[in-house]
Amino acid sequence: MPQPPVAPTRPLTGLPQPPGQIPGQVAGQVQGQVPGQQSPSRIGPYEVFQLLGEGGMGRVFLARSPGSRLVALKVIRPEYAEAPNFRGRFRREAESARRVSGFFTPPVLDADADAPQPWLATAYVPAPSLHEVVSGFGVLPEAGLRALATGLAEALLAIHDAGIVHRDLKPGNVLIAEDGPRVIDFGISSAVDATQVTRTGAVMGTPGFMAPEQITSSREAGPAADLFSLGCVLVFAATGRGPFGSGGTAEILYRAVHHPPQLDGISSALTPLVSACLDKDPARRPPAASVLGALGTADPAALLTQGLRQDLARREAHAAVLVSAPPVPMTPLGLPEDPFATTPPRGSSRRRFLWISAAATTVAAGGGAAALTGWRSKPSTTPARGGGSAGTTGRPEPKVPDGPEPRWTVSLKKLDSAQLQLLGDVLVHWEQRRATAYDTTAGKELWAGSLRLPSGTSGDPKWLGVHGPALFASAWSGERGYLFGVDATGKQKFTHAITEQGADPQFADFVESVLSVAGSVAVVGTSGHKGYGVLAVDLGSGEVLWSRKVKGSDFQAHAVGSRCFLQDNGTLRGLALRSGAERWEVRDVIKPGAYPHLSTDGKTLLVTSTKVQAFGATDGEKLWTAVNETTTISPARVRGKRAYLHDGPGTVFALDMRSGEQVWHTESPVHLTTTGGAQDQGPVVSSSVVAIPTWATGDVPGFVVLRASDGKTQWAHQPSGAKAGGKSNWLLQISGSTLFAASETTLYAFRSDTP
Known part of the structure; x- marks a missing residue:
């Protein structure tokens, strides 16, 4: 079988085998584990079992939580942690990643941006990567390709709904589980990418799976770049090669920017969709919701062969052994604290490996399940x-x-x-x-919530939660973004088209969230090809009262009475709710990367992040600060x-x-x-x-x-x-x-x- 144009990527596997390589940045890729390297015994509250792989961002460990849940623990390299503003970016990306909710994305469980080497923990999936599946069991038939495309499109929809751009979707970041694919590594790529661009001018990504705009200017890579990567992944799954051939990195990148993709081997039924994803112009690529709507339903079982089923069963069995293994003693067993140390004390790595292996063997052989120590x-x-x-x-x-x-x-x-x-x-x-x-x-x-959707909408509605007198939802048709309201009886009370396709060929913005409701006015968050925005909508008429762009995805708004308070990139503003007129502004309210919450009694506005700050609702005057801490506190x-x-x-x-x-x-x-x-x-x-x-x-x-x-x-x-x-x-x-x-x-x- 032809080899893919990039080195094999790290699978999140529970099998005791040498980890593979993870491609890192285009500049300076890092090879896999060096013989003799070790894992630390603990990182944060997690017991570490083994090193799964290593790449440009850092190392990935298989670990167990205090609640006996296996996690994939990514530890960031020191050179990133020491870069200016990286920890703030990392914290912001991790918080955004926690908001990703989808069946085809393992949940982000925990993160620590303030650790000596920042880390992020996601649920562990004992499954091979798409790269391993294609290499070991062959390319996918059309039915399997549809199942893969459906799962990946739904995963990207969930990721983009949380305000995240993956930036590194590739076969090594797609796991093939029994009930469908899982997209991993979506939590921190933007933070690392921004740091890498700032420091070296290099671009984050994998040759052969990067969008043209990502290659020429990483700062321009938005959600459409992930759709381009999706097209590349589908070509690989169907043919065993990328759409821009093989060869040196420079050759592959040049073809991705200037040459048409090679789509031989893609079925005629799927060629138009894959071709649309691989359009050089990001504005002409379909969003994830449109891809999902075009594919219709698919059966995840079409991804499975007999060999893959057996492989998954072995991985599941091994994961069960690790879950039941006796806890590692709290003593560090003589291991260095730095998880990136490459010279272990003589014999320490081998002693830990033998101890873990013996413990796992005892449990597997029926030697009794030890009580797991809670933390x-x-x-x-x-x-x-x-x-x-x-x-x-x-x-x-x-x-x-x-x-x-x-x-x-x-x-x-x-x-x-x-x-x-x-x-x-x-x-x-x-x-x-x-x-x-x-x-x-x-x-x-x-x-059960159900809606009458306007014709042309793509996919199912997205429920946005309860605010005031309604349960809100949104849907999208490409030309319009809709806001819906359902009352306490389940009756649909309104359908408002609140975003429209502009004069240019760009799609309408997505209606992402309802941030707050006061009286008959809802404050709504949107996203689109030009970034994020906030709208005020009259719920009776559907009229958009005002709109304004914001600088990032971590914005908040809170409305009460005739006022609206908006936090955007550390700047706090007091606005007139119905006109949007700005009454006051306070800059540098929070540090970059902090994700604040707003609350008020109508007279005093509270901004809660690592401390509680109080401002006058009418004039923005700073009133007091309380509970000033180094870690995030609750709203x-x-x-x-x-x-x-x-x-x-x-x-x-x-x-x-x-x-x-x-x-x-x-x-x-x-x-x-x-x-x-x-x-x-x-x-x-x-x-x-x-x-x-x-x-x-x-x-x-x-x-x-x-x-x-x-x-x-x-x-x-x-x-x-x-x-x-x-x-x-x-x-x-x-x-x-x-x-x-x-x-x-x-x-x-x-x-x-x-x-």
Whole structure:
């Protein structure tokens, strides 16, 4: 079989075999593991089993979380970590990657931009890369190619919906699992690319799979560049070679910019679509949603051969052994702390490998499953922080009281990256592709979200969540971007075309999110070929009241009364909600890379990132700063004259909205969830209690309930075994005296104020 025009890429595999090479930057590719190199015993909270591969960005390790979940742990090279502004870019990319929710993208679980070498952890997929599949089992037939294209298009749609451009889609970054492909390495390429361009002028990517605009100017590579790479990957899967032939790097890059692609071997039914993806002009390439709509449904089983099924079974078995292996001792076993050290102490790497192998063999042979040691960081005494007095301090009891029996429970439909929100007296459990409403009195399923879509729309609608009186959704037709609203009865209340195709041949912008709603005005986030934007839309008429471009993907807006507050690239602005007129501006509110949240009581605006900053809503005057820390803290939930939030170590704060003084702070007896990302909603609060999810990778998933008046711990719900409902963080909502809590599998209703 002809060899591909690039070196084999690193597969995320669980098999004990030498890792392959990962192509890195076009300039200065790095070879695979050097014999004798070692893995550190731990990185952050993760046990490291083995080095999977190495490339220009860094090394990838197979590791295990404290909750016994296998992860692929990418550790960034020191030269990037030391570059100016890299950590901010990395933090921003990692937060964006956490927002990616799709079946064909392994979730990003954790990241640390402040570690000596920044790292990012994603769910581990025990499957071979597309490169390995084609090399080992042959090219794909048309049915398999359709299944691959459908999965990749859906993955890119999820990635682009989160404001990310992959920039390095290639056969080595596509895993072929039993239930379809997975796209990996989508979390940090932009941060590394920006740093590399700044430092050396080199371009990030892989020859033969890069778009022309990415080759000539990496800064111009937008979502359309990923569609070009998709076309290249499909040609490789169908023919075993790239569309621009083989040879030296310079030759391949020149052909990609100036020559037509070689499409011999692509079926006539798929040639038009692949050809459109490989158009030299990014404006003429179809977006991922259009590709998905053109392909229709496909069967992932068409990707599988008998040999591949056997290969997947072996990998699954090996992964199961590693999950059950005894925990590595906390001592470092004499290994150096630097994961990029290349000269281990004599014999240390071999001793660790033999220890792991022996442990795995014992488990596999039926020698008994050792109890896995959980990891739990107990918070130390937390002094008063920020402005003002410490207020009262709630001290947790030695044992957290168990919560009350639920009033009712119902089984939930499994959703990826689900959210739970109240829409009037209805609970909406939703993700981007599905939404289901439940009655709050007994948990009865009331309706499943469905929409009447205008003709010409591409694919299914994207659900955007509950704001004010509606559950919002969006759809796209190429010529228009639509916003929809559904009320608490499930009735579709409006359909508004709020973006239009311009006079040039570019497509209409996508409607990406509803940022906030005040009265009859929604503030909406959009993305398109010219970047990101914010629109204000009258929900009654569908009229776009105003629009403005923003500088990046990490913007936020919050509307209340007649005002709208916009954070864009560190600049905070106060706008008139209906006219968009700018009333005030404050620059450098946050550091680059911090992902803030906005909240307000109408008089004071809070900006929460690694600290809480308060500004006057009418004039932007800086009022106070509180809870100033080095790590991300949760969004603030405002109720009455107080704001409630918590930090990563597990301290919960109640702040006075006028002065920023701490009314109380409480050290939580369980580790709390703080993601800092767009989906992080912070605590849920009623007049009597504050409820916060517990951290899934530390303590058992569940939640803790504190008294709102003084922070005293009331009770916690932390079920074990099957009742834990999976390993994801629980979702919480409060209505009156009822606390609604959703695990991955079950929806509960509790009386919230019962100790």
